[in-house]
Amino acid sequence: xxxxxxxxxxxxxxxxxxxxxxxxxxxxxxxxxxxxxxxxxxxxxxxxxxxxxxxxxxxxxxxxxxxxxxxxxxxxxxxxxxxxxxxxxxxxxxxxxxxxxxxxxxxxxxxxxxxxxxxxxxxxxxxxxxxxxxxxxxxxxxxxxxxxxxxxxxxxxxxxxxxxxxxxxxxxxxxxxxxxxxxxxxxxxxxxxxxxxxxxxxxxxxxxxxxxxxxxxxxxxxxxxxxxxxxxxxxxxxxxxxxxxxxxxxxxxxxxxxxxxxxxxxxxxxxxxxxxxxxxxxxxxxxxxxxxxxxxxxxxxxxxxxxxxxxxxxxxxxxxxxxxxxxxxxxxxxxxxxxxxxxxxxxxxxxxxxxxxxxxxxxxxxxxxxxxxxxxxxxxxxxxxxxxxxxxxxxxxxxxx
Ligand SMILES: NC(=O)C1=CN([C@@H]2O[C@H](COP(=O)(O)OP(=O)(O)OC[C@H]3O[C@@H](n4cnc5c(N)ncnc54)[C@H](OP(=O)(O)O)[C@@H]3O)[C@@H](O)[C@H]2O)C=CC1
Ligand SMILES: O=C(CO)COP(=O)(O)O
Numbered sequence: 001x002x003x004x005x006x007x008x009x010x011x012x013x014x015x016x017x018x019x020x021x022x023x024x025x026x027x028x029x030x031x032x033x034x035x036x037x038x039x040x041x042x043x044x045x046x047x048x049x050x051x052x053x054x055x056x057x058x059x060x061x062x063x064x065x066x067x068x069x070x071x072x073x074x075x076x077x078x079x080x081x082x083x084x085x086x087x088x089x090x091x092x093x094x095x096x097x098x099x100x101x102x103x104x105x106x107x108x109x110x111x112x113x114x115x116x117x118x119x120x121x122x123x124x125x126x127x128x129x130x131x132x133x134x135x136x137x138x139x140x141x142x143x144x145x146x147x148x149x150x151x152x153x154x155x156x157x158x159x160x161x162x163x164x165x166x167x168x169x170x171x172x173x174x175x176x177x178x179x180x181x182x183x184x185x186x187x188x189x190x191x192x193x194x195x196x197x198x199x200x201x202x203x204x205x206x207x208x209x210x211x212x213x214x215x216x217x218x219x220x221x222x223x224x225x226x227x228x229x230x231x232x233x234x235x236x237x238x239x240x241x242x243x244x245x246x247x248x249x250x251x252x253x254x255x256x257x258x259x260x261x262x263x264x265x266x267x268x269x270x271x272x273x274x275x276x277x278x279x280x281x282x283x284x285x286x287x288x289x290x291x292x293x294x295x296x297x298x299x300x301x302x303x304x305x306x307x308x309x310x311x312x313x314x315x316x317x318x319x320x321x322x323x324x325x326x327x328x329x330x331x332x333x334x335x336x337x338x339x340x341x342x343x344x345x346x347x348x349x350x351x352x353x354x355x356x357x358x359x360x361x362x363x364x365x366x367x368x369x370x371x372x373x374x375x376x377x378x379x380x381x382x383x384x385x386x387x388x389x390x391x392x393x394x395x396x397x398x399x400x401x
Contacts, residue, residue, distance in 0.1 A: 038205060061215060078103050136168070182220075193226040248309070334355040353368060
C-alpha cells in the first residue's frame with residue numbers, strides 16, 4: 001500500500017515539518033559523516049514525450065551540455081526532428097541544439113540514461129511507466145514534468161510511478177514555464193523536487209534534485225531545489241483547474257478583481273490539499289504553486305485559461321480550439337482533484353465549480369453566482385464563523401463590463 005493511499009484512508013497526515021525535524025534529529029551522526037562534494041550534472045538524460053514541453057526541456061538540457069534522447073511516439077516526427085533540428089509539430093521555428101537526438105524507440109531513448117523525465121499527458125503516465133519497465137535500469141531517478149492527479153486512484157503522479165516502477169527515486173520539475181518561452185531561453189525559473197533523507201547516506205549536493213537542477217541550469221533556465229514533492233505536485237495539478245475558472249470568468253466579461261480573487265482563493269485550495277496530503281503550505285507559495293498559477297491565469301497562451309475563456313464566452317466545448325484536440329490537463333484533473341478532495345474532506349469550492357460546469361452540465365453563470373454567494377469565511381481559516389452571504393439570490397451581472 002502506498003504512502004499516499006494510507007494517508008487518504010486516515011485523513012490528515014502528519015505535517016511534513018515534523019517528519020523532517022524528527023528524522024534529521026535521529027540521523028545527525030550520518031549527516032555529519034557525509035562529505036559535501038560538488039554536485040555533478042547527469043551526462044545523459046532521456047526525455048519521454050516530444051510534445052511542446054518535452055521538446056522544450058530537452059532543448060534546455062542539451063543547450064546546457066547534456067546528451068539528450070527525446071522519445072517521440074511517432075517515428076516520422078522523430079525522423080523530422082533529427083533531419084531538421086526543429087519540432088515543427090509542437091515548437092515551430094525554434095532551433096534545437098545538436099546534443100538533442102530524437103527516437104521513437106523507448107529502449108534506445110533509455111539506453112545509458114542517468115535520469116529520465118516523463119513528459120506525456122498525466123492520463124498516459126501509467127501506461128508509459130508500464131512500457132518502460134523492462135528498459136529502465138534499477139535506481140535511475142525519474143522526474144515528472146507532467147502535472148496532475150490520476151483519475152481512477154486519486155494518486156499523485158509520483159505515487160503512480162512508485163507503484164509501477166518501485167526502486168527508483170521519483171521527483172518532479174514544475175513551475176511557471178510556458179514551453180515556447182523556455183525553449184527560446186527566456187529567463188525562466190522552476191522547482192526540482194525529490195524527497196530527501198540523510199538516511200540515504202547522500203549529501204544534499206548528490207541528491208537527484210540537486211543533480212537534475214545542475215543538469216538543467218544554465219542560460220535563462222534557473223532551477224530551485226525542494227524536498228517537498230507533495231507540495232510541488234499538488235500545486236501543478238490544481239493550478240490548471242483554477243486557471244480554467246479564471247478563464248471562464250474572464251471570458252464571461254469580468255476583469256482584474258475577479259482574477260486576483262480566484263488566484264488568491266485558488267492558492268488557498270492548493271494549500272489545504274497539500275497539507276492534507278502531508279506537504280507544506282509554504283511550498284504552495286513558491287514557483288510550482290502560486291508562481292505557476294499566476295502564469296497560467298494571466299494569459300490565453302495557457303491552454304487551460306484559454307479553454308475556460310472560450311467556454312465563458314459561450315463557445316461550446318467541441319468548437320473550442322477550432323475543434324483541434326489539445327491537451328488541457330485541468331479538464332481531466334477537475335474530476336480527479338475534486339474526487340481526491342472529497343475522499344479526504346478538503347473543501348475546494350473553485351475546483352468543484354469548474355468540475356460541475358465541465359462535467360455535470362451545470363450552467364456556468366449559475367455555478368459562479370453560487371460560488372460567490374457561499375457563506376462568508378474567515379481568511380485564513382482560523383475563526384469558526386457562521387455568516388450567510390446577505391444577498392444569496394442576487395445573480396452576478398454577467399456580460400456587463
Ligand atoms: N506546454 C507547456 O508549456 C507545459 C506543459 N506541461 C505539462 O507537460 C505535459 C505534456 O504537455 P505538453 O508537452 O504541453 O503537451 P503537447 O500537447 O504539446 O504534447 C503531448 C505529447 O504527448 C504525446 N502523447 C499524447 N498521447 C499519448 C499517449 N497516449 N501515449 C504516449 N504519448 C502520448 C504526444 O504525442 P503525439 O505527438 O504522437 O500525439 C505529444 O508528444 C502535461 O502534463 C502538461 O501539463 C508542464 C509545463 C509546461
Ligand atoms: O503548465 C504550464 C505552464 O507552467 C502550461 O500551462 P497550459 O497547459 O495551461 O498551457
